[in-house]
Amino acid sequence: MAHGAGGKSSRRLVEGLFAPLLYPDSAGPLTDAAQLSIEGTRIAVTTDSFVVKPLQFPGGSIGELAVNGTVNDLAVSGARAEVMTVTYILEAGLATEVLEAEVRAMASAAQRAGVQIVSGDTKVVEHGKADGMYITTTGIGSLIHGMKIDPGLIRPGDKVLVSGPIGDHGVTILLARGELDLEAELTSDTRSVLPLVEVLAEASGPGIRWMRDPTRGGVATSLNELARDCGLGIVIDEDAIPMHDAVRGACELLGLDPLHIANEGQFLAVIAPEYSDAAVNALNLLPGGEDARIIGTVCEHPAAAVLVMTSYGGSRIIDMLVGDPLPRIC
Amino acid sequence: MKFVDEFRERELVTRTAEEIRRLADPARHYRFMEVCGGHTHAIYRFGLKDLLPENIELIHGPGCPVCVLPMGRIDDGLAIAQQDGVIFAAFGDMMRVPGTTGSPLEHKARGMDVRIVYSPSDALKLARGNPDKHVMFFAIGFETTAPSTALTLMRARAQDVRNFSVFCNHVTIIPAIRAILDSPDMRLDAFIGPGHVSTVIGCRPYEWIVKEERKPIVISGFEPLDMLQSIVMLLRQLQSGEAKVENQYRRVVPWEGNRAALKAMAEVFQLRPYFEWRGLGFISQSALRMRDAFAKWDAEQRFEVPGVRVTDPKAAQCGEVLKGVLKPHQCKLFGHECTPEHPIGALMVSSEGSCAAYYNYEHRKTATATMLSQAV
Numbered sequence: 001m002a003h004g005a006g007g008k009s010s011r012r013l014v015e016g017l018f019a020p021l022l023y024p025d026s027a028g029p030l031t032d033a034a035q036l037s038i039e040g041t042r043i044a045v046t047t048d049s050f051v052v053k054p055l056q057f058p059g060g061s062i063g064e065l066a067v068n069g070t071v072n073d074l075a076v077s078g079a080r081a082e083v084m085t086v087t088y089i090l091e092a093g094l095a096t097e098v099l100e101a102e103v104r105a106m107a108s109a110a111q112r113a114g115v116q117i118v119s120g121d122t123k124v125v126e127h128g129k130a131d132g133m134y135i136t137t138t139g140i141g142s143l144i145h146g147m148k149i150d151p152g153l154i155r156p157g158d159k160v161l162v163s164g165p166i167g168d169h170g171v172t173i174l175l176a177r178g179e180l181d182l183e184a185e186l187t188s189d190t191r192s193v194l195p196l197v198e199v200l201a202e203a204s205g206p207g208i209r210w211m212r213d214p215t216r217g218g219v220a221t222s223l224n225e226l227a228r229d230c231g232l233g234i235v236i237d238e239d240a241i242p243m244h245d246a247v248r249g250a251c252e253l254l255g256l257d258p259l260h261i262a263n264e265g266q267f268l269a270v271i272a273p274e275y276s277d278a279a280v281n282a283l284n285l286l287p288g289g290e291d292a293r294i295i296g297t298v299c300e301h302p303a304a305a306v307l308v309m310t311s312y313g314g315s316r317i318i319d320m321l322v323g324d325p326l327p328r329i330c
Numbered sequence: 331m332k333f334v335d336e337f338r339e340r341e342l343v344t345r346t347a348e349e350i351r352r353l354a355d356p357a358r359h360y361r362f363m364e365v366c367g368g369h370t371h372a373i374y375r376f377g378l379k380d381l382l383p384e385n386i387e388l389i390h391g392p393g394c395p396v397c398v399l400p401m402g403r404i405d406d407g408l409a410i411a412q413q414d415g416v417i418f419a420a421f422g423d424m425m426r427v428p429g430t431t432g433s434p435l436e437h438k439a440r441g442m443d444v445r446i447v448y449s450p451s452d453a454l455k456l457a458r459g460n461p462d463k464h465v466m467f468f469a470i471g472f473e474t475t476a477p478s479t480a481l482t483l484m485r486a487r488a489q490d491v492r493n494f495s496v497f498c499n500h501v502t503i504i505p506a507i508r509a510i511l512d513s514p515d516m517r518l519d520a521f522i523g524p525g526h527v528s529t530v531i532g533c534r535p536y537e538w539i540v541k542e543e544r545k546p547i548v549i550s551g552f553e554p555l556d557m558l559q560s561i562v563m564l565l566r567q568l569q570s571g572e573a574k575v576e577n578q579y580r581r582v583v584p585w586e587g588n589r590a591a592l593k594a595m596a597e598v599f600q601l602r603p604y605f606e607w608r609g610l611g612f613i614s615q616s617a618l619r620m621r622d623a624f625a626k627w628d629a630e631q632r633f634e635v636p637g638v639r640v641t642d643p644k645a646a647q648c649g650e651v652l653k654g655v656l657k658p659h660q661c662k663l664f665g666h667e668c669t670p671e672h673p674i675g676a677l678m679v680s681s682e683g684s685c686a687a688y689y690n691y692e693h694r695k696t697a698t699a700t701m702l703s704q705a706v
Contacts, residue, residue, distance in 0.1 A: 314377015
């Protein structure tokens with residue numbers, strides 16, 4: 001199970017098994033989308049599967065996650081999603097209303113994101129499998145002009161930016177499962193981040209070095225991947241991280257770290273310092289970008305690790321997620 | 331009052347840290363033990379060590395109820411759950427703790443019915459909702475969690491729920507502290523006392539520490555300001571040559587403890603003559619078992635339990651780390667054979683374990699990049 005949680009085990013599975021066998025010729029670190037040329041035209045491709053319980057939750061449902069997730073993977077790779085394919089694996093006995101609701105949700109999410117769903121497939125499996133439904137989407141996009149995403153250019157002094165409050169999605173799901181006697185006014189943050197990325201490209205395109213959407217495993221996992229890939233240190237200011245009080249409170253109670261919680265409508269970016277102010281200002285002006293903040297800096301030390309500065313000038317290392325976040329005992 | 335923000339207020343924390351520097355005698359090396367694993371984690375999480383002067387050393391104590399459980403007891407619990415139709419229910423913290431044939435999570439991946447519950451009453455609810463199965467709740471914890479187990483058992487008896495049992499591994503805190511003080515390797519000046527267990531047992535049970543051992547103890551809360559204030563209180567006592575029990579966590583801990591909780595515990599539990607603790611050996615009168623009136627809900631009486639003593643691997647130094655003799659990174663296996671993903675002992679995976687705290691927050695500040703790539 002740990003291999004699906006998005007943290008260390010997932011990465012080992014991809015690096016140790018899939019990549020060497022499936023993409024032996026690929027060079028460089030793993031990214032959210034692949035870029036390739038077909039007959040001289042550069043495009044980006046990505047695929048993602050969506051497994052979530054419960055299927056519907058405050059703020060969204062699996063259908064919206066499936067569209068937005070793939071749009072976002074393309075966006076953080078510097079691409080605008082143009083078309084998408086979708087496959088459904090449905091559990092026998094799934095109520096038609098549920099399926100219809102998800103298809104409608106996908107249609108409207110696709111329309112909002114400006115992407116066309118052009119092809120698909122459906123399979124049905126036995127009752128007891130697929131948790132109702134699993135969805136896979138594959139997206140193809142065109143490259144957004146003006147961005148020069150090249151992690152090789154990352155230098156100490158570069159700034160780390162987050163597009164908005166973290167932890168909303170993961171905590172919403174945890175509470176929606178109903179296993180905890182905890183209620184909060186929280187909704188999933190699922191949305192397409194493409195409009196924000198396009199504004200970012202316009203305001204500071206040449207300065208964008210790296211982007212990622214911190215889904216499973218949270219901000220900490222994405223930043224650790226960055227740190228390991230570039231060999232530099234990422235130093236985060238805990239006080240600067242935007243977060244809703246309800247997320248903070250729920251995590252305190254459960255003993256979870258918000259930095260390990262999944263997000264479905266945010267992205268992280270590393271921006272050259274001369275462009276970082278323009279980047280934040282431009283995002284703050286956009287509806288949905290008001291809480292974008294610079295949260296940290298790339299440094300020489302600690303090499304290949306992520307350090308969080310606490311409110312009092314103390315610090316702690318934060319690692320990738322190991323397994324699933326488990327609430328504590330006492 | 332929000333109860334969290336106020337106790338993390340930066341200005342106050344800074345001033346309290348300054349007070350500590352003023353009070354600490356530069357000619358002295360202070361050794362304070364924080365008994366509770368929750369305090370260990372708070373220290374690392376908030377980077378509190380960075381705020382203390384060099385001559386105040388914090389030693390991690392054995393206050394982690396998962397860590398002190400010998401592997402054989404995990405095996406026993408899993409053995410019961412191996413039987414057909416049994417559901418293994420436990421707190422999330424138990425799920426990654428290694429037994430000799432794997433952790434509960436690993437057993438779950440191999441087909442055992444393992445469920446995470448957030449309280450023992452959830453486990454009872456699970457039993458009522460699954461009449462054709464048997465739910466075995468793996469109960470652990472100091473006196474902190476024993477009262478809720480007791481109340482759940484009383485409810486199970488009142489409702490005559492037949493398909494529910496408790497595998498009881500509750501232990502008591504005072505014998506653990508006594509064992510630390512009796513240990514010849516230990517030289518401590520004072521204690522930062524456990525906050526949550528004290529909400530049940532109160533402050534009186536610690537009086538022998540100041541009377542017999544002449545060591546100050548301050549019962550502390552878990553926020554940064556709580557812990558720093560407790561250290562100020564300890565320094566003041568040491569400066570004036572006093573040794574008394576003080577309660578810093580007054581907003582939560584009553585001096586007399588929680589009568590109702592203690593009453594429930596007394597009704598349901600009795601002390602075992604002895605119990606084995608990882609690292610501390612066999613300690614008499616240090617753990618709880620269910621009274622005969624509750625035998626029907628005692629997993630050890632309803633099921634065959636292997637009861638095999640399993641010693642830790644020779645190279646593992648869990649015991650010394652638990653006693654505070656070694657710091658986590660001084661164990662030879664730390665960060666190499668023993669990591670949160672491949673733990674040898676519970677200290678590396680429990681949310682109260684000092685090895686976990688150290689690994690997750692601290693050690694890579696001083697490690698090299700090669701060690702990082704090996705650890706993953």
